[in-house]
Amino acid sequence: MTTTSPPIAIIGAGVLGLCAAFELSRRGHAVRVIDPGGANASSVAAGMIAPAMEAAIDQAAPEQAALFRAGRDLWPAFAQAAGISLNARPAEWRGPQAGELAERMAALGFAARRDGDTLVTDEDLQVEPEQALAALRSALGAAVVNGEVLRLETTPSAWRLRLDGMTLEAAAVVLATGAGPAIPGAPPEAQRLADLIQPIKGQIGRLRSRPVAHVVRGPGAYVAPMGRGAVVGATMEPGRRDLDADPASAQRLVEAAERVLGRPLDSAEVAWGAGVRGASPDGLPLAGAVPGADGLFLALAPRRNGWLLGPLVAGVVADAIEGQASEHAAALDPGRF
Template sequence: MHFAIVGAGIVGLCTAWELRQRGHTVTVYDPNPVSEASFAAAGMLAPVSEVVWDQPNLYPLMQRSKKLYPEFARSVAEASGMDVGYLTSETLVCAGDSADRVTLNELTELQEHIGQVHRLSAREARAMEPALGPGVVGAVHIPGDHQIDPRKFCAALLSLLGDAVVREAVEDVDKLTADHVIVAAGLAQIGGVPTLPVRPVYGDVLRLDVPEYLQPLVTRTVRAVVRGRPVYVVPRGDGTIVLGATSREDSPGVSAEGVHQLLRDAHHIIPGLWQCTINEMTARARPGSPDDVPMIGRVSEHVTVSTGYFRHGILLSVVGAKLTADIALGKPVDPETQRAIDPFRFKEHS
């Protein structure tokens, strides 16, 4: 079969690669590949530390995608001959004060049912990451939460797909010549596709250079709750770090308040950040569904959508690609998953 895929972010590219691996022909349309949420993302593969209360339909998808990721990333790296930035460098989640420690302890009770979690004292946490400051009052070590560099990963996918990626915009799916169309265009409204309840959630993300004398500033992803606000610091293999991310639904553009908040909260956890140099500030809109679970499914006989991944687009891209491919090919999906990701599930409550 020939598939036309609208959208060349990480979800569209992973879906294209998945379908090609299954022996199908793909054409991917996007005027600016990997320029939106996938470009800004830090790339945490963190189903345990990302878990929150009251999202039971999201946990199984996150866990399943994390298990699929190593082999999927390996196949892309081997086929392309490129580094995709997959690192098994673990995660540390810290509390910034006594109130944050209560919040972290409550969340850890949920995390312990999902993956391997080790509670640490502040001293034990600093033994693992000496850059942690005196403001850290406790932590949780999550060895199974890893990371990938979305820019490297997507660059490898683009290289593999080559001329199959067409740098053109699609205004109406009915104008595409293909056996089936998959729309993985995030927030874009495309003609011939029903309007879905997708909202833009903007996130400010900073990239910083660490001075050579401080490298590595940290050796694993450090997440934290500081005065009730989440913040993360993700170290890259080249010595840089990614700092993020705010979550707001106001307007595009990098927020001065957001940048101030990120730097202040991250400095509380890792004081050495003050010695770093900001080399990039980005803000992109993440497509969110009303329940933060992706919307994946057929919207007509020849059109399947895959959107609404919100903060979990990088983590869920692999399971999303496989589910999207299965649905587009008419293969069975287990009923519970089908209900959870049904694009029309919100009509029942409207």
């Protein structure tokens, strides 16, 4: 594989942007990641790689469940290559819907075991977002630069990115900008697709204590181990872009988590944060070439499955850049809208 010169520019340093950059880099391409800085939705997350639970809870179609499973199956090799710690722990559902969820999992080919109102599967995994993002950044090294792209421009042979105090020439550009607006100068089709993405605010709380040894879900909340503590989550508030912690939402999450766990939590020890995810009209990412815009690609809008689908999206985007056919390209093709 020949190294690309000028580099491929990836705009955005969340899970999809960094995964795409890492995949391209290990295929031999020169990359440059433009990180606008600050927290992003990937860092304000529980790091769940949860095809079984997500497919059952969302009543996913068999095709979508298969996509989720394929995303999960890429993780062990990807994590080892990137230095990401991958946790294989049981995932548990507690609540009266256990029977219904068990039936859905079985119909979709996921293994689970049920005991009354408890359902447990070993199909799901978890990463710790801070460690995973840091590992990807470390693997990419000097390829990650801080800055904000103010404008995109086309040239006869490449793209030009205008940053504050810097200009970058790129052989191709991957937009991994989350739920943000289209970058000025982006082609009309890229702007149209960006306008289709719905922002969804998600609020999550960090506990200093660790009341669970593995992910425990139930109606209205989940509690997941994280570092020496745990996280309590998460809200899904479509149409909101603010990052303010909402006390009423926090209280509802704590109360729901207490019902799931069957014991009280000390709400005073929860530190609350929020992130804004992007969602396409069908809930699946936009990954691949922008129609009619040579050299411009998207890695956007995974809804709440950014960590689950990170390596899969990265592979689809890298294949598209290299002109290869990809098994999952049609499902994620930006041109489907």
